[in-house]
Amino acid sequence: MPRFLTLIRIDEKNAPAEGPSPELQERMGKLLEEITKAGVMLDTAGLTPTADGSRVTWEGGKLSVTDGPFTESKEVIGGYSISQCKDKAEAIEWTKRFLSLHEDYWTITAEVRQIAEG
Numbered sequence: 001m002p003r004f005l006t007l008i009r010i011d012e013k014n015a016p017a018e019g020p021s022p023e024l025q026e027r028m029g030k031l032l033e034e035i036t037k038a039g040v041m042l043d044t045a046g047l048t049p050t051a052d053g054s055r056v057t058w059e060g061g062k063l064s065v066t067d068g069p070f071t072e073s074k075e076v077i078g079g080y081s082i083s084q085c086k087d088k089a090e091a092i093e094w095t096k097r098f099l100s101l102h103e104d105y106w107t108i109t110a111e112v113r114q115i116a117e118g
Contacts, residue, residue: 004091010078044081
């Protein structure tokens with residue numbers, strides 16, 4: 001069964017400073033329980049702000065390290081999940097359910113990509 005990586009992109013500058021509301025956290029907890037019991041979810045987590053991150057680049061035969069925040073980025077990866085689904089349509093359906101849990105003031109984009117196996 002194929003595995004999928006879903007990258008959750010958020011506009012870090014316009015995301016609620018206090019993070020997800022308690023109601024959203026409760027809805028996410030219920031969906032995560034459902035998707036885990038269905039045997040679909042393999043791993044998921046939110047990520048700390050880009051201010052805590054670093055980018056390591058290989059360019060022109062040289063390595064460089066840039067510490068966050070990454071001000072040139074409008075959207076950043078705020079979380080991820082790895083799921084095992086029968087096909088891409090199922091992975092997208094679970095992703096749509098996750099995004100729909102959020103209040104209207106959130107702007108979130110999810111990128112669903114199949115993991116290359118073998």
